[in-house]
Amino acid sequence: MLELKNIFFTVNDAGTDVEILRDVNLKIDAQKFIVITGPNGSGKSTLAKIIAGIEKPSSGKIIFNGEDITDKSITERARLGIGFAFQQPVRFKGLEVFDLLRLASGKNLTITDACEYLSEVGLCAKDYINREVNASLSGGELKRIEIAMILARKSKLTIFDEPEAGIDIWSFQNLIRIFEKMRREIRNSSIIIISHQERLISIADEIVVLVNGRIQHQGSGKEILPKLIGTKSISSVCDKLK
Amino acid sequence: MFEMDDIQKRILREVADLHKVPSGAYNFRVNSQLAGRNNSANIEITSKEDGSGIDIRIKSGTVNESVHIPVVLSVSGLTEVVYNDFYVGENCDVVIVAGCGIDNCGVQNSQHDGIHRFFVGKNSKVKYVEKHYGSGTGTGKRILNPTTEVNLDEGSVMEMEMVQIKGVDSTNRKTLATLKADAKLFVRERLMTHGVQQALSGYHVSLDGENSKADVVSRSVAKENSYQKLDLCIIGNAACHGHTECDSIIMDGGKILAVPSLEANHVDAMLVHEAAIGKIAGEQLIKLMTLGLTEKEAEEKIISGFLK
Numbered sequence: 001m002l003e004l005k006n007i008f009f010t011v012n013d014a015g016t017d018v019e020i021l022r023d024v025n026l027k028i029d030a031q032k033f034i035v036i037t038g039p040n041g042s043g044k045s046t047l048a049k050i051i052a053g054i055e056k057p058s059s060g061k062i063i064f065n066g067e068d069i070t071d072k073s074i075t076e077r078a079r080l081g082i083g084f085a086f087q088q089p090v091r092f093k094g095l096e097v098f099d100l101l102r103l104a105s106g107k108n109l110t111i112t113d114a115c116e117y118l119s120e121v122g123l124c125a126k127d128y129i130n131r132e133v134n135a136s137l138s139g140g141e142l143k144r145i146e147i148a149m150i151l152a153r154k155s156k157l158t159i160f161d162e163p164e165a166g167i168d169i170w171s172f173q174n175l176i177r178i179f180e181k182m183r184r185e186i187r188n189s190s191i192i193i194i195s196h197q198e199r200l201i202s203i204a205d206e207i208v209v210l211v212n213g214r215i216q217h218q219g220s221g222k223e224i225l226p227k228l229i230g231t232k233s234i235s236s237v238c239d240k241l242k
Numbered sequence: 243m244f245e246m247d248d249i250q251k252r253i254l255r256e257v258a259d260l261h262k263v264p265s266g267a268y269n270f271r272v273n274s275q276l277a278g279r280n281n282s283a284n285i286e287i288t289s290k291e292d293g294s295g296i297d298i299r300i301k302s303g304t305v306n307e308s309v310h311i312p313v314v315l316s317v318s319g320l321t322e323v324v325y326n327d328f329y330v331g332e333n334c335d336v337v338i339v340a341g342c343g344i345d346n347c348g349v350q351n352s353q354h355d356g357i358h359r360f361f362v363g364k365n366s367k368v369k370y371v372e373k374h375y376g377s378g379t380g381t382g383k384r385i386l387n388p389t390t391e392v393n394l395d396e397g398s399v400m401e402m403e404m405v406q407i408k409g410v411d412s413t414n415r416k417t418l419a420t421l422k423a424d425a426k427l428f429v430r431e432r433l434m435t436h437g438v439q440q441a442l443s444g445y446h447v448s449l450d451g452e453n454s455k456a457d458v459v460s461r462s463v464a465k466e467n468s469y470q471k472l473d474l475c476i477i478g479n480a481a482c483h484g485h486t487e488c489d490s491i492i493m494d495g496g497k498i499l500a501v502p503s504l505e506a507n508h509v510d511a512m513l514v515h516e517a518a519i520g521k522i523a524g525e526q527l528i529k530l531m532t533l534g535l536t537e538k539e540a541e542e543k544i545i546s547g548f549l550k
Contacts, residue, residue: 094461
């Protein structure tokens, strides 16, 4: 499905070149639920943006379903079937939840379909469908709407950049349930989640550990999870949540 | 009824959403001539004796009725000043649609200065929709300078939707309002300028009566090398609530001057203003591009949502 070959990403910080990603090689097969984890600043979000086309690698190649997409734009990659859920969902003055769901689906979505996606993420469509996606929505609500858009988009490969960031503990519980459902229902598509959360990591088919811009470990959950416990790559939910 | 050509019909659709002759009262003005008029049992339209405009009289207790008074200019070089006065009785609930469109294919300027005065009686509710539109390939300018004066009697409510999205080269819009006790004014203005267009829009709202309320919201987009000045002023002369919001997107070489102002002359006047100018956020474009839109499509979607 997706292959990253020798990906380097360098930025210039006040005259000094800083390597954010160093020779990242990664292969992701179809029907996989992958979690990329690692300490803060290890390059996880940059890697996610490179896959979606938001950042261009300094060198290396990205192959998606056999096609070299390294030079393709965000739009072209989206049309090929790559979806991206933002860590901080974007607000739009004037655009309503229904407008965004309709854009995400790429077709003339019916209200019934939109209701379906919203109820999947625990939002009552009646209250939300005509809400403007502006500052009146909370971080948790925005996150759910962002995920509803991803459900409507039906991408072949979806990348979630830290879906747990900026949401309250109640929303977090629901979020985990949504991902567990996605995990169960994955068909001919793959999901990559950038996350520190043990609950998400524990349901992954495969875990990739990124440290200092390099892949340190990669393997099945069973294999990798014990190595992560107690490191900065993982944070468990607090006892009250369990 | 005056027979309209295709250009005139198109303009009518743009400014008044009219595809055919509306039901209820109307007055069509095409190239400075009366093109059609209809009165209803409760709404009477008469020409002013000096020919400078029309008077619209709505009887007390008129509900669920509408008045359309669209203006079309499709001849280059026409300049006109029109005075229209609306006398709305008490306890009414009516919709008034007053658009103006100019199609100028010539080299001379075409200009329509419409001066509308509203006298809204006690406890009446008026929804006023005003759309301005310009088209045509000529070098002559399309100029619209509307002045709207609103006098709201006790307990009356006026909702104003003021839209100018396309094709007007120069505009100087002035809206003046005075509100008595318990009267409410809600304004939603949408402006978009492009090319080298200039738009000045000023609001001067006096909250004179106790418990009067005004909410004036302007959203605008200045593209290419256009210029906008937005001057929103609310004066609180009694225990009242006033809010103005001026929110603008700036693009290309556009320039915007936003001057929100408040004047409180009473200790219980509660007045708030907000103003923001900024370009389209990069992350908004990127988000829509990850949904498969091109950058241009994303930009159009963001602007059309903003000006909705």
